[in-house]
Amino acid sequence: MSEIAQPAASRSAIPSDREMVEQTRSFAFTTQIDKIVAWGRKNSLWPMPYGTACCGIEMMSVMGPKYDLARFGAEVVRFSPRQADLLIVAGTITEKMAPVITRIYEQMLEPKYVLSMGACASSGGFYRAYHVLQGVDKVIPVDVYVPGCPPTPEAVLDGVMVIQKMIEDNNPRPWRDNWEPGVYRKGLGGRK
Numbered sequence: 001m002s003e004i005a006q007p008a009a010s011r012s013a014i015p016s017d018r019e020m021v022e023q024t025r026s027f028a029f030t031t032q033i034d035k036i037v038a039w040g041r042k043n044s045l046w047p048m049p050y051g052t053a054c055c056g057i058e059m060m061s062v063m064g065p066k067y068d069l070a071r072f073g074a075e076v077v078r079f080s081p082r083q084a085d086l087l088i089v090a091g092t093i094t095e096k097m098a099p100v101i102t103r104i105y106e107q108m109l110e111p112k113y114v115l116s117m118g119a120c121a122s123s124g125g126f127y128r129a130y131h132v133l134q135g136v137d138k139v140i141p142v143d144v145y146v147p148g149c150p151p152t153p154e155a156v157l158d159g160v161m162v163i164q165k166m167i168e169d170n171n172p173r174p175w176r177d178n179w180e181p182g183v184y185r186k187g188l189g190g191r192k
């Protein structure tokens, strides 16, 4: 069948299939819903700071203009656990604080993540004392431990990036799924 004759100008305005594919590449992409949700979640972490000691001061510098956590999309600090999905524990956690931090963790939204910043939060640090938790993971599961006393801001940023990678790859978190409360938590009822 012969094609319907068209004026030369109109013929040249209709892109070929190949041209349409090329043009589409400049403004469209394909993905999977899980991947785009993970991408959004990874780049919009809302941290809840739990600073109790000197590490808390170092955490402030991570938020400040020099190290600028905003570059990683995680600058929207929230002091309400119901609006936060990243708990940053920065400083010594005493046994008296254990129920408080547990309650805060329980009130946070899922999916939620915990970054333990510094020696005190991760292991009690040099406070080998009866009243200090020898690691916040005695009462809540921790995703990333950042070593140091205090850790450098770069190390904290690295810890945030590890969490971002975890979110992006949708990695399983067996340390959270299999977490058991430590000796300090006995009798208080653990939560995951």
Ligand code: SF4
Residues within 6 Å of the ligand: 053, 054, 055, 056, 090, 091, 092, 117, 118, 119, 120, 121, 125, 148, 149, 150, 151
């Ligand atoms: S790890 Fe060091 S800097 Fe951080 S709270 Fe403990 S003593 Fe302070």
